[in-house]
Amino acid sequence: xxxxxxxxxxxxxxxxxxxxxxxxxxxxxxxxxxxxxxxxxxxxxxxxxxxxxxxxxxxxxxxxxxxxxxxxxxxxxxxxxxxxxxxxxxxxxxxxxxxxxxxxxxxxxxxxxxxxxxxxxxxxxxxxxxxxxxxxxxxxxxxxxxxxxxxxxxxxxxxxxxxxxxxxxxxxxxxxxxxxxxxxxxxxxxxxxxxxxxxxxxxxxxxxxxxxxxxxxxxxxxxxxxxxxxxxxxxxxxxxxx
Amino acid sequence: xxxxxxxxxxxxxxxxxxxxxxxxxxxxxxxxxxxxxxxxxxxxxxxxxxxxxxxxxxxxxxxxxxxxxxxxxxxxxxxxxxxxxxxxxxxxxxxxxxxxxxxxxxxxxxxxxxxxxxxxxxxxxxxxxxxxxxxxxxxxxxxxxxxxxxxxxxxxxxxxxxxxxxxxxxxxxxxxxxxxxxxxxxxxxxxxxxxxxxxxxxxxxxxxxxxxxxxxxxxxxxxxxxxxxxxxxxxxxxxxxxxxxxxxxxxxxxxxxxxxxxxxxxxxxxxxxxxxxxxxxxxxxxxxxxxxxxxxxxxxxxxxxxxxxxxxxxxxxxxxxx
Numbered sequence: 090x091x092x093x094x095x096x097x098x099x100x101x102x103x104x105x106x107x108x109x110x111x112x113x114x115x116x117x118x119x120x121x122x123x124x125x126x127x128x129x130x131x132x133x134x135x136x137x138x139x140x141x142x143x144x145x146x147x148x149x150x151x152x153x154x155x156x157x158x159x160x161x162x163x164x165x166x167x168x169x170x171x172x173x174x175x176x177x178x179x180x181x182x183x184x185x186x187x188x189x190x191x192x193x194x195x196x197x198x199x200x201x202x203x204x205x206x207x208x209x210x211x212x213x214x215x216x217x218x219x220x221x222x223x224x225x226x227x228x229x230x231x232x233x234x235x236x237x238x239x240x241x242x243x244x245x246x247x248x249x250x251x252x253x254x255x256x257x258x259x260x261x262x263x264x265x266x267x268x269x270x271x272x273x274x275x276x277x278x279x280x281x282x283x284x285x286x287x288x289x290x291x292x293x294x295x296x297x298x299x300x301x302x303x304x305x306x307x308x309x310x311x312x313x314x315x316x317x318x319x320x321x322x323x324x325x326x327x328x329x330x331x
Numbered sequence: 332x333x334x335x336x337x338x339x340x341x342x343x344x345x346x347x348x349x350x351x352x353x354x355x356x357x358x359x360x361x362x363x364x365x366x367x368x369x370x371x372x373x374x375x376x377x378x379x380x381x382x383x384x385x386x387x388x389x390x391x392x393x394x395x396x397x398x399x400x401x402x403x404x405x406x407x408x409x410x411x412x413x414x415x416x417x418x419x420x421x422x423x424x425x426x427x428x429x430x431x432x433x434x435x436x437x438x439x440x441x442x443x444x445x446x447x448x449x450x451x452x453x454x455x456x457x458x459x460x461x462x463x464x465x466x467x468x469x470x471x472x473x474x475x476x477x478x479x480x481x482x483x484x485x486x487x488x489x490x491x492x493x494x495x496x497x498x499x500x501x502x503x504x505x506x507x508x509x510x511x512x513x514x515x516x517x518x519x520x521x522x523x524x525x526x527x528x529x530x531x532x533x534x535x536x537x538x539x540x541x542x543x544x545x546x547x548x549x550x551x552x553x554x555x556x557x558x559x560x561x562x563x564x565x566x567x568x569x570x571x572x573x574x575x576x577x578x579x580x581x582x583x584x585x586x587x588x589x590x591x592x593x594x595x596x597x598x599x600x601x602x603x604x605x606x607x608x609x610x611x612x613x614x615x616x617x618x619x620x621x622x623x624x625x626x627x628x629x630x631x632x633x634x635x636x637x638x639x640x641x642x643x644x645x646x647x648x649x650x651x652x653x
Contacts, residue, residue: 093439166424173410174389
């Protein structure tokens with residue numbers, strides 16, 4: 090049934106293509122600008138790869154946060170309540186909606202990586218490309234759960250504010266713009282506990298020729314479990330009011 | 332409480348249910364039992380506690396105290412098993428999908444669940460469902476671009492998509508014009524006539540009168556009257572008979588049809604449910620000086636019932652309750 094739910098929400102999404110287009114403009118522009126700003130302190134190939142992953146991830150966060158706002162806007166019309174009154178398990182609805190949010194991350198991820206390869210001369214092996222793309226997509230799952238949880242819990246306007254704070258704050262703190270090695274020691278330490286840093290790290294390790302670290306995966310999994318619980322709670326709660 | 336029949340026959344059971352919002356007690360010790368296969372109206376003015384009652388019935392709200400049993404189980408489980416269809420109050424339909432896509436999804440959700448739990452009731456085919464709700468010609472329309480009446484019929488189709496054991500409609504006709512109302516009720520009646528159990532809330536006595544086998548009147552979160560439409564009307568004074576008194580007042584309240592009376596300014600005013608019988612009896616007694624019979628509108632009578640209901644202690648009819 091989750092497949093049918095995803096299909097319905099995807100139909101709604103794809104009939105509003107402006108949203109998909111918006112989701113790739115800002116990360117793509119920022120990637121092209123940031124790369125020439127040389128924020129990584131590595132003006133060569135390493136810097137181009139680093140900021141490609143960073144900006145693809147940044148775009149992915151923006152896209153999932155937009156899904157949270159869309160959910161918040163579904164509440165006043167009673168759609169969340171209607172779903173709650175259908176024979177669907179809350180987890181089914183929440184996971185379905187999270188997967189929809191993840192689909193929206195594909196345009197920014199793919200376009201930034203394409204720009205990396207075509208404009209900024211990023212060259213990776215086929216296997217590395219495949220791994221980076223897959224990790225950028227799958228790794229966003231915890232943040233997708235966070236975004237839709239915020240959507241269920243907050244009003245449209247609040248979700249927009251919270252989304253913006255997460256978009257900018259988590260991206261910056263997670264080292265998507267500037268490597269966390271340039272942060273003061275205590276902040277660098279803190280950053281490694283954030284989901285976004287661990288999300289970026291999955292791909293950065295691959296581009297450096299390593300496998301993702303177990304610690305990183307565990308930190309991400311812990312955040313995913315927490316945010317999924319918040320999302321299910323939010324979904325169940327949101328049906329009460331509207 | 333009858334133990335042996337409860338499981339099978341009762342669709343809904345509230346036992347001592349209370350729900351407050353801050354200092355406001357929305358539902359105040361509600362006891363209510365609804366039998367399957369009937370149409371029941373939850374009638375009450377705005378703020379009587381109808382929506383809170385329905386919210387608890389559907390498991391959207393938790394009661395502060397007391398228990399709600401739905402189809403022999405908890406509301407949440409009954410909903411999860413696809414045994415309930417609901418049309419919540421004041422919802423709109425989502426955009427960018429057609430009526431067919433939306434209803435198809437809902438129907439499938441019920442169909443899969445029905446199959447999984449091995450429930451006997453067959454989920455109707457999509458075409459049949461649209462036919463029954465009179466929305467066939469709307470199938471290709473965008474769901475958020477319908478008129479109020481069309482949207483409510485689609486929402487009713489959503490409620491009955493799973494051939495549920497119980498359909499709950501929270502003020503389904505609010506905001507609709509007379510024609511749209513009539514069409515919606517035709518569809519709901521069709522469903523009820525095929526054996527469905529319907530519980531709807533309304534603040535129109537007329538709707539309850541026309542479409543319910545049983546009317547439960549609630550006010551300030553309590554049941555103030557409960558019975559068939561005739562039971563209720565028998566207890567609602569529809570007319571006022573007044574006449575000049577000559578001498579001491581006879582015992583007016585024992586006259587046929589009279590529910591209550593007032594005496595003042597040399598005139599007696601009798602509130603009666605059967606003005607013909609009252610007038611005849613008065614004529615026999617010779618009390619017809621300046622006799623006047625005035626009609627009370629049904630709505631006014633209903634207001635008398637709900638607002639005076641607390642003072643007039645026993646207007647409870649047992650008729651439909653057992």
